[in-house]
Amino acid sequence: MKIAIASGKGGTGKTTLSVNLASFLAESRKVVLCDLDVEEPNSGLFIKGKLIHREDKFKMIPEWEKDRCTLCGHCHKVCNFHAVIQLGDQIMVFPELCHSCYACSELCPVDALPMIPQKMGELKQFKKEELSFVESRLDIGQEQAVPLIAQTLEYLDKNFDDDFIKLYDAPPGTSCPVIEATKDADFVILITEPTPFGLHDLKLAVDTMRELKKDFGIIVNRHGIGNNDVLTYCQKENIPVLSKLLNDRRVAELYSRGNLIYQKIPEFKKQIENIADYILKLQKEGIR
Amino acid sequence: MKEIVIISGKGGTGKTSITASFAMLGGKDIVVADCDVDAADMHLLMQPDWERSEDFYSGVIAEIDQEKCIKCGKCADVCRFNAIPIIDEKYVVNTLNCEGCSYCFHVCPADAISMNEQNVGEWYISNTKADNVMVHARLGIGAENSGKLVAKVKNEAKRIADETDKQFIVVDGSPGIGCPVVSSLSGADFVVLVTEPTVSGLHDLKRVYELVKKFNIPAGCIINKADLNTKVAQQVEKFLKKEKITYIADLPYDETFTKAMTKGQTIVEYDDTNLKNIVVNSWEKIKEHTNKI
Numbered sequence: 001m002k003i004a005i006a007s008g009k010g011g012t013g014k015t016t017l018s019v020n021l022a023s024f025l026a027e028s029r030k031v032v033l034c035d036l037d038v039e040e041p042n043s044g045l046f047i048k049g050k051l052i053h054r055e056d057k058f059k060m061i062p063e064w065e066k067d068r069c070t071l072c073g074h075c076h077k078v079c080n081f082h083a084v085i086q087l088g089d090q091i092m093v094f095p096e097l098c099h100s101c102y103a104c105s106e107l108c109p110v111d112a113l114p115m116i117p118q119k120m121g122e123l124k125q126f127k128k129e130e131l132s133f134v135e136s137r138l139d140i141g142q143e144q145a146v147p148l149i150a151q152t153l154e155y156l157d158k159n160f161d162d163d164f165i166k167l168y169d170a171p172p173g174t175s176c177p178v179i180e181a182t183k184d185a186d187f188v189i190l191i192t193e194p195t196p197f198g199l200h201d202l203k204l205a206v207d208t209m210r211e212l213k214k215d216f217g218i219i220v221n222r223h224g225i226g227n228n229d230v231l232t233y234c235q236k237e238n239i240p241v242l243s244k245l246l247n248d249r250r251v252a253e254l255y256s257r258g259n260l261i262y263q264k265i266p267e268f269k270k271q272i273e274n275i276a277d278y279i280l281k282l283q284k285e286g287i288r
Numbered sequence: 289m290k291e292i293v294i295i296s297g298k299g300g301t302g303k304t305s306i307t308a309s310f311a312m313l314g315g316k317d318i319v320v321a322d323c324d325v326d327a328a329d330m331h332l333l334m335q336p337d338w339e340r341s342e343d344f345y346s347g348v349i350a351e352i353d354q355e356k357c358i359k360c361g362k363c364a365d366v367c368r369f370n371a372i373p374i375i376d377e378k379y380v381v382n383t384l385n386c387e388g389c390s391y392c393f394h395v396c397p398a399d400a401i402s403m404n405e406q407n408v409g410e411w412y413i414s415n416t417k418a419d420n421v422m423v424h425a426r427l428g429i430g431a432e433n434s435g436k437l438v439a440k441v442k443n444e445a446k447r448i449a450d451e452t453d454k455q456f457i458v459v460d461g462s463p464g465i466g467c468p469v470v471s472s473l474s475g476a477d478f479v480v481l482v483t484e485p486t487v488s489g490l491h492d493l494k495r496v497y498e499l500v501k502k503f504n505i506p507a508g509c510i511i512n513k514a515d516l517n518t519k520v521a522q523q524v525e526k527f528l529k530k531e532k533i534t535y536i537a538d539l540p541y542d543e544t545f546t547k548a549m550t551k552g553q554t555i556v557e558y559d560d561t562n563l564k565n566i567v568v569n570s571w572e573k574i575k576e577h578t579n580k581i
């Protein structure tokens with residue numbers, strides 16, 4: 001079963017929930033947690049596990065072979081992303097703009113633009129007690145998160161069978177990286193804060209999940225700050241609220257140190273337990 | 289005219305609340321740009337009048353004309369994004385997967401594929417309650433090209449600032465290190481980093497600053513919730529010293545920001561002299577540093 005933890009707005013507690021839920025579930029089940037927020041991966045700061053595997057991740061970009069090129073200009077015309085440009089008798093490639101579609105390369109009449117791998121980031125796998133943890137990290141200067149997210153999900157599919165509960169810590173927002181990270185999830189947990197910002201971004205996230213035709217539920221973090229508008233909205237829209245996580249300075253302090261919270265605060269543990277039960281129930285009911 | 293961009297790397301550090309406060313303080317001397325198009329929240333505090341709105345088109349998406357299609361499968365073979373599945377024995381485009389590269393269009397022997405311009409959002413020019421103009425936007429669901437929409441918002445803000453002879457553009461930047469934040473940063477004169485003293489806050493600050501360095505833009509930093517973890521706060525300060533980032537101010541861990549937000553107010557409109565003073569002093573400092581550049 002694949003569960004994505006997402007949020008419209010950043011900083012609402014996505015990582016806190018991911019690491020605590022994953023660690024708790026791993027006490028009794030096979031679990032892998034995957035940090036797909038490849039621009040700013042944070043989960044690893046809370047799961048200081050043992051590194052068991054690392055690999056560089058590459059995207060394919062064209063490389064100009066001057067000697068073969070007839071300067072026909074076709075590549076320049078074909079590329080929709082202005083990533084290959086003809087300037088006089090030079091063909092220039094801008095790797096950060098390239099979407100690796102292969103069009104220029106395969107449509108070049110003389111094979112003068114072979115695709116070659118370029119490093120875009122790295123993937124690491126860790127083990128902490130029974131919990132497996134995978135994270136990918138985009139290199140600074142790389143602008144596109146989607147290819148790295150896609151490759152990380154492929155790695156996960158290959159290395160963890162369906163017995164695993166797979167938890168994804170998704171990137172924030174509603175644009176292409178989030179779609180990539182949630183599109184093959186069986187269930188999505190949206191975490192939000194009960195504030196006007198939280199509600200506004202939650203609505204966008206809900207629209208996105210409906211567009212993707214996903215099953216989803218909501219967790220309200222820092223329940224008690226702000227107002228009741230988020231809960232009223234969920235009721236009106238018939239969206240299940242899985243939990244209302246407590247608003248407590250101790251939680252913020254533990255988080256600031258990179259500690260797991262459920263191990264220190266019993267009320268919080270009870271809440272995580274309930275969320276875990278919900279997920280196990282989903283699994284039983286056959287959302288695979 | 290100078291451009292001040294506020295970013296945070298990590299979400300939830302209070303970036304937008306702080307930016308909106310600066311927008312209030314700047315008043316009619318500035319133009320405001322909300323470049324966090326993916327989660328554009330600043331309008332909730334600035335109460336814009338949405339005076340002008342325009343659709344934003346960017347990129348294309350493939351469409352297959354079933355009448356013309358001879359089902360040769362070439363398009364699906366070349367598509368690297370699994371965007372042309374066979375459904376009910378027909379080749380159809382999965383619009384969420386399509387990257388708009390046009391490769392399929394170029395290989396189709398039957399001329400059955402058209403590439404259509406895509407509406408990816410809207411952008412607006414508004415007058416705000418702070419007596420200034422704000423340019424903001426809304427990105428469509430799952431849209432690509434948020435970087436381009438960010439660039440559009442910024443360029444419009446720049447145009448207006450030039451035409452009306454304003455001193456500053458204040459930009460609420462995007463999170464992360466990818467294409468939207470790259471667009472937010474390009475052309476900036478001064479960057480304000482808003483961070484918090486948590487292990488993740490520090491981690492993301494370091495990462496996003498690597499990017500700022502590539503642009504060679506001078507930067508300052510505001511540490512929000514500074515008293516949450518004094519040890520990590522010291523590590524943040526050490527990092528600022530090492531990188532010669534101007535320390536601007538500490539803000540305490542305080543739910544007053546949220547209380548003000550719930551009322552649709554910025555902290556400078558709210559009844560809290562201490563926080564207000566810190567924000568006012570920060571704004572003065574930022575202006576001073578930006579003017580020195």
Ligand code: SF4
Pocket residue numbers: 068069070071072073074075076091107108109110111112113
């Ligand atoms: S398509 Fe090939 S031959 Fe033509 S200009 Fe590009 S690289 Fe040169």
Ligand code: SF4
Pocket residue numbers: 061062078079080081082083084097098099100101102103104105389
């Ligand atoms: S592979 Fe596609 S995106 Fe990259 S340069 Fe070639 S045509 Fe452009």
Ligand code: SF4
Pocket residue numbers: 101349350363366367368369370371372381385386387388389390391392393
């Ligand atoms: S435009 Fe590119 S991504 Fe879209 S369907 Fe055609 S080949 Fe695939």
Ligand code: SF4
Pocket residue numbers: 352356357358359360361362363364379395396397398399400401
């Ligand atoms: S390449 Fe053209 S004709 Fe062939 S299956 Fe695709 S759309 Fe149909």
